[in-house]
Amino acid sequence: MPQVMDADRMSRALTRIAHEILERNRGTGELALVGIRRRGVPLARRIAAALHHINGDDVPTGALDITLYRDDLMRQPVGPQPVLRRTEIPFSIDDRRLLLVDDVLYTGRTIRAALDALIDFGRPRAIQLIVLIDRGHRELPIKADYVGKNIPTSPAESVQVRLIEIDGVDEVVVDHAEAV
Amino acid sequence: MLRARHLLGIADLEPGEIEEILDTAEAMKEIAARPIKKVPTLRGRTVVNLFFEPSTRTRTSFEVAEKRLSADTLSVAVAMSSVTKGETLVDTVRNLEAMAPDIIVMRHSSSGAPHLLARLCRSTIVNAGDGMHEHPTQALLDAFTIREHKKRLQGLKVAIVGDLLHSRVLRSNVQLLGKMGADVWACGPPTLMPRDLPRFGVTATTSIVAAVERADVVMMLRIQHERMHGHYIPSTREYFALFGLTPERLRGAKEDVIIMHPGPMNRGVEIDSDVADGPYSVILEQVSNGVAVRMAVLYLLAGHEAEGD
Numbered sequence: 001m002p003q004v005m006d007a008d009r010m011s012r013a014l015t016r017i018a019h020e021i022l023e024r025n026r027g028t029g030e031l032a033l034v035g036i037r038r039r040g041v042p043l044a045r046r047i048a049a050a051l052h053h054i055n056g057d058d059v060p061t062g063a064l065d066i067t068l069y070r071d072d073l074m075r076q077p078v079g080p081q082p083v084l085r086r087t088e089i090p091f092s093i094d095d096r097r098l099l100l101v102d103d104v105l106y107t108g109r110t111i112r113a114a115l116d117a118l119i120d121f122g123r124p125r126a127i128q129l130i131v132l133i134d135r136g137h138r139e140l141p142i143k144a145d146y147v148g149k150n151i152p153t154s155p156a157e158s159v160q161v162r163l164i165e166i167d168g169v170d171e172v173v174v175d176h177a178e179a180v
Numbered sequence: 181m182l183r184a185r186h187l188l189g190i191a192d193l194e195p196g197e198i199e200e201i202l203d204t205a206e207a208m209k210e211i212a213a214r215p216i217k218k219v220p221t222l223r224g225r226t227v228v229n230l231f232f233e234p235s236t237r238t239r240t241s242f243e244v245a246e247k248r249l250s251a252d253t254l255s256v257a258v259a260m261s262s263v264t265k266g267e268t269l270v271d272t273v274r275n276l277e278a279m280a281p282d283i284i285v286m287r288h289s290s291s292g293a294p295h296l297l298a299r300l301c302r303s304t305i306v307n308a309g310d311g312m313h314e315h316p317t318q319a320l321l322d323a324f325t326i327r328e329h330k331k332r333l334q335g336l337k338v339a340i341v342g343d344l345l346h347s348r349v350l351r352s353n354v355q356l357l358g359k360m361g362a363d364v365w366a367c368g369p370p371t372l373m374p375r376d377l378p379r380f381g382v383t384a385t386t387s388i389v390a391a392v393e394r395a396d397v398v399m400m401l402r403i404q405h406e407r408m409h410g411h412y413i414p415s416t417r418e419y420f421a422l423f424g425l426t427p428e429r430l431r432g433a434k435e436d437v438i439i440m441h442p443g444p445m446n447r448g449v450e451i452d453s454d455v456a457d458g459p460y461s462v463i464l465e466q467v468s469n470g471v472a473v474r475m476a477v478l479y480l481l482a483g484h485e486a487e488g489d
Contacts, residue, residue, distance in 0.1 A: 065207060068219040068249075069315040074482060080181030083208040084476075120216040 004151055010132070013148035014043070017130055018050035020124035020146055027099060030125065032096045036114050037065045037085045037102040042165040043132060047101065050103035062089035064100075069113035083156040087117070094122040099146075105131040108142035133172055135159050182480050186298045186305040189314035198356060202324050204476035205469070211248055212471065222251035222482060227336075228276055229255040230286040231308070232263070232293075237467060238308050238318070241286050244472035245269075251283075273297050275290050283478065291348075304481050312346050312407070318442050319352035321473040323360065326397055329438050334361035337355040339391040339411050341423060342401030342450050345372040346408070349442045350401060354380045367391035368401075368423065371412045388423050393432040399440045400425055400451045416449045426452045430460070438462045 005013070026164055028051055035044030039062045048061045056078060065085040072084070102152055111129060118127060132148040150151070151174065153159060158175045162168075182197050182431055184395055190198075195432050211217055227246045231239050239255065246253040256276070258264075263272055273284065283304045291311035298305045311314040325334060344350050344366050357364045358381050359382050365383045366373075367390075377384045392398055403419060413419045432438065439451075439461045447453045456463060 026281070068221040068479075073221060074225070081480050084204045084479065086207045087210050121214060121216070 001050050003171055003173050005133075005149060005172035007164075010148070010170050010172070011046075013132065014046050015050050017036065017146045017148060018047055018054055020128075021047070021051065021093050021128075022054060024128075024145075026082050028055065028059050030095065030097060032091060032093065033059055033061040033101060034064050034089060034093075034114075034118065035061070035097045036100065036102040036110060037063055037087075038166060039161055039163055040064075040101040040179065042163045043103060043130075044099075044101040045165075047099070059099075060091045062091065063087060064089065064114055064117055066110060067114040069117045071109055071113065089121055092122060093118065093124045095125050098124045098127045099130055100127055101130045103132050103163075105134045105142075105144050105147075106128070106137055106159075108138045108140035111142050112140050120180055132161055133159055181483065182214070185481065186307075187316055187477055187481060188294050188298055188305065190316050190352045190359070191229050191314070191354075192466045193316075193359070195359050195386055198320070198323070198360060201320055201473065201476050202327060204480060205320075205324050205473040207478070208292050208475040209469070209472040211475070212468065218240060218248050220250045221479060222246070222249040222290075224395070225251045225283070225482065226254050226279075226281040227251045227283045227478070228281040228303075229253060229308075230258070230273070230276070231255070232258045232286070232288045233309070235287055237470070238287065238315075240417055241467070241470040242306075242308060242317075244471050245478060248471070249475055249478055251478070254281075258392045265462060270286065270296070270300060271310065271380060273301060277301055277303060293407060296358050306477065306481065309348055311348065312351070313348050314352045315348040315442075316351050316352050317470070317474055317477060319356040319467055320350040320477070321470040322349075322353055322399065322440060322442070323356055324469050324473050325440065325462055326438070328465075329436075329462065330396060333357065336362045336396040337365065337394060338362050338397040338399060338401045339365045339367060340401060341367040341388055341391055341425065343372050343375070343403045343412075344368040344401065345374050345412070346404040347401045350374075353399065354382050358382070365391045365395070369413060369419070370374070387434060388425070388429055392425075392429055397440065397441075398433060400432070400445075401442070402444060403446055403449050416446070420449055424448070424450055424452060426456050427458070430455060438467055442466070486489055 033044040035041035044061050048059050067082050067084045080088050128145040128147040131144045134147045134150045135153040141177045161170050161172050164170050285306045285308050288310050291313035291361040292307050293310050294307040356362050367385050367388050441463045
């Protein structure tokens with residue numbers, strides 16, 4: 001299983017994204033980060049830390065669980081429901097520029113669900129999308145504003161982002177999925 | 181995941197399943213704090229609330245939970261239904277089923293009624309209280325409320341005081357608390373004491389002082405006048421004098437004790453108003469938590485619905 005990103009590269013990609021955020025938004029005023037559970041949340045915290053490191057501002061950071069908004073939730077004939085985790089957005093999102101953070105952008109369906117969820121919390125001025133990996137194969141008209149790394153993949157492959165906070169190691173690997 | 185596709189009683193749940201429901205409810209609770217208190221999860225699903233017994237809290241709590249999950253709900257008021265014209269329970273439910281609901285939430289005065297329907301129906305059945313048998317979502321919301329305050333259930337002393345004999349809340353709670361490792365005490369007059377309590381690992385006593393002594397949780401049960409067709413207690417005044425929860429009786433409990441009541445309360449019968457409205461009371465929290473717990477149950481059961489199609 002080839003590693004496509006190690007801890008060093010991941011950290012540099014996140015720092016670069018932090019700079020791009022500042023450039024594009026001319027500072028951190030009205031900004032807020034929202035990470036999608038599970039791995040978007042530590043990534044959002046790291047970007048917040050990088051922003052703090054660059055210009056000393058603290059950007060509010062929240063966590064969003066999109067399980068209840070999934071479009072495939074009630075479609076499997078029988079099976080366990082996905083584990084529901086807590087959504088924590090301890091600030092008003094009205095009129096903010098929201099930076100939505102996820103680890104991998106693939107079909108775009110997770111982001112569609114996240115956008116629906118966020119709209120239930122208020123009316124942000126804008127939502128921008130940050131992903132660590134864009135692996136292509138979109139099924140919905142969704143595009144990331146900030147990308148850590150583009151990785152061309154085939155649908156048969158799986159992209160695993162591992163983070164110290166959850167998996168004990170920082171790396172991205174591409175696996176060939178088991179033959180179906 | 182939940183193994184069964186119905187929720188009939190705590191008896192059928194394993195500790196891991198109880199924890200899964202409580203953890204899911206924790207995530208559901210946040211939805212009540214949003215500007216738009218609704219998620220699209222059960223869109224297009226139909227839930228029938230079938231209450232053959234009066235209920236305000238449980239019925240509205242289920243309705244709110246269903247609506248917050250975007251299910252279509254309909255509540256059948258039995259007093260105005262064909263049941264009063266002599267239709268049997270099974271026929272009533274078969275006719276409702278012909279309209280293809282996904283989940284039926286039911287309360288019935290006969291113990292075991294939801295179990296009977298679960299065998300005959302294609303819908304998922306949720307027991308919202310059956311006679312003197314079980315009231316699983318009440319025990320789950322009680323456990324959720326305790327866990328929120330104490331961070332655990334294991335090892336807590338929980339005193340349950342009141343009309344034990346007629347209480348389905350007691351039967352569900354002793355099983356749930358027992359499975360989760362709490363030390364359960366039950367206190368009531370000998371005439372209202374079920375004989376099978378020791379089977380559930382419960383310490384039975386007629387002394388409220390002993391029950392409340394060093395308790396982490398005191399759960400008061402209602403005197404159920406509507407189920408008392410015999411002379412179980414001489415008078416409500418005497419009952420209050422011997423078993424009512426007063427500020428004085430509460431002194432033996434732990435400093436951070438919480439007081440619970442499944443409602444509806446009979447003030448001055450089983451509980452003094454000063455205690456019910458006092459600083460240790462979490463009675464209204466129980467009501468808000470009820471919605472989150474019922475959302476969790478509906479969400480987890482919805483994964484099973486298509487079975488048998």
